[in-house]
Amino acid sequence: MRISLRNGRLIDPAHGIDTVTDLHLADGHVVGIGKTPDGFSAERVIDASEHIVCPGFVDLCARLREPGAEHKGTIASETRAAAANGITTVVVPPDTDPVIDESAVVELIRRQAGAAGFARVLTLGALTRGLGGEILAEMAALKEAGCVGVSNAQVAVPNSLVMKRALEYAASHELTVHLQAMDPWLSASGQAHDGQVAARLGLVGIPVAAETAAIGRELALIEETRTHVHFGRLSSARAVAMIARARERGLPVSCDVAAHQLHLTEIDLGRFDSEAHLLPPLRTMRDRDALRRGVASGVIGAICSDHQPHQADAKLDPFGMTEPGASALDTLLGLTLKLVDEDVCDLVTAIERLTAGPARLLGIDAGHLGIGAVADVCVFNPQAYRIIDAGSMASRGHNTPFFGWELRGVVCHTLLAGCPVYHHDEL
Amino acid sequence: MTPAMIQLSADGRLQHFLTIEGLQRKHLIEILDTAETLSGVAERRVKKVPTLHGKTVVNLFFENSTRTRTTFELAAKRLSADVLNVNIATSSTNKGETLLDTIRNIEAMQVDMFVVRHAVSGAAEFIARHVAPHIAVLNAGDGRHAHPTQAMLDMMTIRRHKGEFANLRVAIVGDVLHSRVARSNIHALNVLGTGEVRIVGPKTLLPADAEGLGVHVYHDLAHGLRDVDVVIMLRLQRERMSGALLPSAAEYFQQYGLTEERLALAAPDAIVLHPGPINRGVEMDSAVVDGPRAVILEQVTNGIAVRMAVMSIVLGNRAHPQEDFA
Known part of the structure; x- marks a missing residue:
């Protein structure tokens, strides 16, 4: 299909482009910017004036809930939600049921994603078999099957020797290891940041040290193994500082943050609001501000959704009995644009953290719109607002701490390899 | 949402008793003064006043506690309420029933007050938010949070x-x-x-x-x-x-x-x-x-008087919502 997007403000951070122009797509690729290529005749012209045209977003962590928890969401329902929010690539951690520790599960996910056709679904294979933290997963086979990295999801690998060997083995196969740093003992049965709010509400605290102790150990191992490690979903100022120092020292590490961590703090737990039950927990204003500075400076290379849709029941219990996590595909763009409104960073940087940034960390060819690039495109109206509620959310999970918030940025078109996968008629 | 909001009515009167946080001095003094008045009941030949006659109080204990349950039971009985003890530590939630389902079931028995003890912080407040509006909730201890x-x-x-x-x-x-x-x-x-x-x-x-x-x-x-x-x-x-x-x-x-x-x-x-x-x-x-x-x-001893006071204040506020709160 040949499509021209006319008069949009094209923002392609990978190429330093921010200009009002036309974008021409054919056979799933970008074939022209500005001037119509010779011999090109568009089958469809989309008027993108007053809109932003940018690469489709790359989300480094989204749980689609299939296989294993289809009552919360399916690959079809959640990739449809991704498309509705301009997200064209999602990375799935391996904590599905069954765990992504064998090729068959990778194949199953690929098939379901292909059948749905709304977004690219990339998988992280398990680092250890069954995420058990003891026996290495068949990482080479998982890579062969298509995994873009390996991870133990939110499950710790307590044994440092196993972790060292897992890092060495992953490095042997040039696999990036995605870790969510959480010391298993310091976070055991934890419910909230170990601070004033937890003290007041009588919640079990998770100290910052749960994150930094784990990062400290992994950095020591990375010094030895030189494995490329990506630390996902940072939550604390000290963690950002540790990663920044490690990068200055030349260690092959990177990190991301979940969008909600850039806007909420422990205060948002209010009176036991289970929608704010998240892991890692919401921390202090100081931590939130350091995470924001990390996004602005580039120490934090990507903003992800950390999408965890739930059925309504999962949040209908006293705080400590509820399942952690937020349905977050619907708020990723709005919360990222809010950073621009709050002078955290400029628009091009914000879009970079959703596109070229995460693509680079994954080592995949995505998140940019140069000539010849795959035409994964998001067109959104930056002046329109949406209210986050059950009616406006595309995800099957309506669990969000941002319920009722008015967020800027409404996606109008999402193209996957040049094909429209989502279209929203504006009033 | 401030803590006071759910346990206080729009005109600032105690509707539930979930936490001290967010209450004002006048609320606490009212409880203490009422408890002093009611402490005399125990000295009477018939240790009962008719304040809660015809009301049903359910002791909903998700965590075992003979002592606290007994004092709440005694307090309710001295106020002439009917008392039902439900020990859930050993019953339905173990069978997979959710907390809300348990609440709905007991709520359907047309009761007036839940006295709740639960091992998880915030449980009493959660129940108060979801219970039918005519039922008052008293927190008899939730996790590490409040008693x-x-x-x-x-x-x-x-x-x-x-x-x-x-x-x-x-x-x-x-x-x-x-x-x-x-x-x-x-x-x-x-x-x-x-x-x-x-x-x-x-x-x-x-x-x-x-x-x-x-x-x-x-x-x-x-x-x-x-x-x-x-x-x-x-x-x-x-x-x-x-x-x-x-x-x-x-x-x-x-x-x-x-x-x-x-x-x-x-x-x-x-x-x-x-x-x-x-x-x-x-x-x-x-x-x-x-x-x-x-x-x-x-x-x-004071525990019984205080629990009588809280029960009568909370149900009294619900019975006469128009009265001015001094």
């Missing part, structure tokens, strides 16, 4: 001995981290304008950022007890006596156990409270437990 009637019976006991709170120094000693009693007492003491509230314990048993609760923090018992007028000892759960929180019950007693020698550091007329059950020789020496300064049995 407001215990705090009020402690306040009643302190007020009977000391009068005003403004000039008092109060030390809360022991396992504050896991204690709903401590949290509720800290709020109550602060709302009542207590001169100084201290918490005393090893760092392993105190919450992070404890100063934010409005207390002075001490790790040394001798320093913490100096010149205090009231000592509130906390219970130490057996499973916490030896492990990563504390090396042994013996060392705990040595460092934080209340003995007569240590009590001598406090003001000469200092009183000693404990929510019970006491581990003699762990939190307190028997000589103190049985000595003249301990007011532990008075606490138990």
Whole structure:
């Protein structure tokens, strides 16, 4: 299909482009910017004036809930939600049921994603078999099957020797290891940041040290193994500082943050609001501000959704009995644009953290719109607002701490390899 | 949402009793004054008043506690209410029923008040948010969060001995981290304008950022007890006596156990409270437990009056929503 997007403000951070122009797509690729290529005749012209045209977003962590928890969401329902929010690539951690520790599960996910056709679904294979933290997963086979990295999801690998060997083995196969740093003992049965709010509400605290102790150990191992490690979903100022120092020292590490961590703090737990039950927990204003500075400076290379849709029941219990996590595909763009409104960073940087940034960390060819690039495109109206509620959310999970918030940025078109996968008629 | 909002009606009257946090001095004084009035009931030949005649109170205990349940039961019966005891620690939630389903079921029995104890912080408040509007919820202890009637019976006991709170120094000693009693007492003491509230314990048993609760923090018992007028000892759960929180019950007693020698550091007329059950020789020496300064049995007696007061105030507010609240 040949499509021209006319008069949009094209923002392609990978190429330093921010200009009002036309974008021409054919056979799933970008074939022209500005001037119509010779011999090109568009089958469809989309008027993108007053809109932003940018690469489709790359989300480094989204749980689609299939296989294993289809009552919360399916690959079809959640990739449809991704498309509705301009997200064209999602990375799935391996904590599905069954765990992504064998090729068959990778194949199953690929098939379901292909059948749905709304977004690219990339998988992280398990680092250890069954995420058990003891026996290495068949990482080479998982890579062969298509995994873009390996991870133990939110499950710790307590044994440092196993972790060292897992890092060495992953490095042997040039696999990036995605870790969510959480010391298993310091976070055991934890419910909230170990601070004033937890003290007041009588919640079990998770100290910052749960994150930094784990990062400290992994950095020591990375010094030895030189494995490329990506630390996902940072939550604390000290963690950002540790990663920044490690990068200055030349260690092959990177990190991301979940969008909600850039806007909420422990205060948002209010009176036991289970929608704010998240892991890692919401921390202090100081931590939130350091995470924001990390996004602005580039120490934090990507903003992800950390999408965890739930059925309504999962949040209908006293705080400590509820399942952690937020349905977050619907708020990723709005919360990222809010950073621009709050002078955290400029628009091009914000879009970079959703596109070229995460693509680079994954080592995949995505998140940019140069000539010849795959035409994964998001067109959104930056002046329109949406209210986050059950009616406006595309995800099957309506669990969000941002319920009722008015967020800027409404996606109008999402193209996957040049094909429209989502279209929203504006009033 | 502020804590006061759910337990107070639009005109600021107590609808549920979930936490001391967010309540005003007038609320606490009303409870204390009502409890004083009702404490006379126990001295009558017929220990009953008809205040809650025709009302049904359900003791909904998701965590075993004979003692607290008994005092709530007695309080309800002295107010002439019908009482139903439901022990769920051993029943339906183990069969996979959700908390809300359990609530819905008992709610359908047309009852008027739930007295809730639950091992998870926030449970009573959760139930209050989801229960039918005509049902009042009393928190009889939720996780580490709150035990407001215990705090009020402690306040009643302190007020009977000391009068005003403004000039008092109060030390809360022991396992504050896991204690709903401590949290509720800290709020109550602060709302009542207590001169100084201290918490005393090893760092392993105190919450992070404890100063934010409005207390002075001490790790040394001798320093913490100096010149205090009231000592509130906390219970130490057996499973916490030896492990990563504390090396042994013996060392705990040595460092934080209340003995007569240590009590001598406090003001000469200092009183000693404990929510019970006491581990003699762990939190307190028997000589103190049985000595003249301990007011532990008075606490138990006052507990019934305080629970009667809270029940009658809350149901009274619901019966006459138009009356002005002084």
